[in-house]
Amino acid sequence: MIEVIYKEEKKTAQGNDEFFHIPKNIRQIGLISDACKIYVEDYVYTFLGKIAAEGKEKGKLALLLGQTNWKEGVSYLFVRCALEISDTDATPEHIGFTEEVWKKIQEEIGVHFQGQQIIGWFFSYPGIPMEITQVLQKVHQNHFGGSDKILFLMEPAEKEDAIFRYENGYLNRQPGYYIYYEKNPLMQAYMIEKSKNVPMEPEEQVADTAIRNVRKIIQQKKEKKEEESQRKSSMVTYAATACVAIAALTVGINFVNNYQKMEEVTEKVEEASVQSKEVKKEVEPLPTASPAQKDPTPTPKPEISTTEKEASDKNQLKGAGKETMGKVASREESDEAQEKTEKNSADDAKEESEESSSASVHESYVIQPGDTLFKISMERYHSMDAMKEICELNDLSLEEIIYPGQIIVLP
Incomplete structure (x- = not known):
């Protein structure tokens, strides 16, 4: 099926605009014949599709009303209204247009669609092929004779439709048609009235065990899905809690380690300060000896002879010289050692003092x-x-x- 939408009709009628006008807002379905152009109003098309969908187990009939015009050898058919035909047989084997049916049709046309002429009919049935059978051909010839009457077929399940036009003694399928959009108060009012008269279907009473079992199974599956969802959410929550606990533990361990290092640094600083103070105490000036202590009172010597005294004096002179030299050397060595010790102590005290002061x-x-x-x-x-x-x-x-x-x- 080919569908083309036009926002504006390029061609306009000439010479007889006073009798009909060509719609401008149209939608093309399929290809359009040069000999006949068929226009179906959108409300009509919607109504026919609705009643066809309601008859998925039985046939549906409707009468097509509108206007037929000609211009320069081309016929124009405008389907503006559709009247549903009820209380009659509608099957592919038999379609009943009795006198009683026609009488009721005329009455309803006078009530709803006064002034509109019959231009064809509509038939839908589940599984019907889009082709003309002998029954359809016979019904059309008996009740809708004329070269400009059409038959609109529709299959409700596949939503397939086709329009046939009677010409040269046979119903020929048209390659396409237009759906046009205009104000249609007659069809709109009819559809509203039909919708009011449609009886409300009673609520379904489910008492069958099989249906109850199916619903029970569906409910169990739903509950199972909810349980699985709750279990997954609890697992996610547990995992998140574990991650938070691990993170908190890691932070705590790092904090303890940092605290221990901080204490170690503090202890080192305190030890350095204590050592500096001890060094200061140790490095103090040594006490110097008084002259009285350096020169003690000499003890009296025993008297000796002159010869012995001379020899003793010589020996004493020699010994005194050696002793004096030894004492001088020993004194010098002692002074040097003492100076070195004092210097080293002063240097150590200075370094410790500098370290302590720097710390x-x-x-x-x-x-x-x-x-x-x-x-x-x-x-x-x-x-x-x-x-x-x-x-x-x-x-x-x-x-x-x-x-x-x-x-x-x-x-």
């Missing part, structure tokens, strides 16, 4: 979240050269990670 002027800093050695060096000293000195003071390496809460000493 006392160093600033303690608590590591904050996001801190790095590079960041501290740049913020405090505006240079990355201070990183090395910070590492030396805190016994750290440049690659070592620092943690929030850790205390370090800054130069």
Whole structure:
């Protein structure tokens, strides 16, 4: 089926505009014949599809009403209304248009579609082929004679339709037709009235065991899906809780490690301070001996003879010279050793004092979240050269990670 939509009809009628006009807002279904152009109003097409869908187990009949015009050898058929025909047989084997049916049709036309002429009929049946049978041909010749009457066939299941036009004694299928859109108050009012007269179907009363079992199975499957969904959500919650616990444990371990390192650094600083104080106490000036202590009172010597005295004097002179030389050398060595000891002690005391004084002027800093050695060096000293000195003071390496809460000493 070919469908083409036109927003505006390019060709307009000439010479007899006072009798009919060509719709401008149209939709093309299939190909259009040059000899006959068929226009079906949208309300009519919708109504026919609706009654066909209602008759999926039986046939449906309707009368097509509208207008027929000619222009320059071309016939124009306008299907503006459709009247449903009920209370009659409608099967592929028999279609009953009795006198009673026609009488009722005329009455309803006078009520709903006064002034409209009959231009054809509509027939739908489940599984009907889109071709003309002998029954359809006979019904059309007996009740819808004339070269401009049409038959609209529709199959409700496949929603297939076709329009046939009677010409040269036979119903010929048309290659296509138009659906046009215009105000159609007659058909609109008829459809509203038909919808009011449609009886409401009673509510379905399900008492069959098989249906109840099916519904029970569906309910069980639904409950099973809900249980699986709840189980999956609980597993996700458990996993999330475990991840949070692991993260908290990791943070706690890191905090403990940082605290231990902080205590170690504090202990080292305290030990250095204590050692500095001890060195200061040890390095004190030694007491000097008084002249009285250096020259004790001499003891009296026994008297000796002159010869012995001379020999003794000579020996004493010699011994005194040696002794004096020895004492002088020993005194010089002792003084040098004492000077060296005092110098070393003073140097050690000076170094310890410098270390103690340097340790006392160093600033303690608590590591904050996001801190790095590079960041501290740049913020405090505006240079990355201070990183090395910070590492030396805190016994750290440049690659070592620092943690929030850790205390370090800054130069």
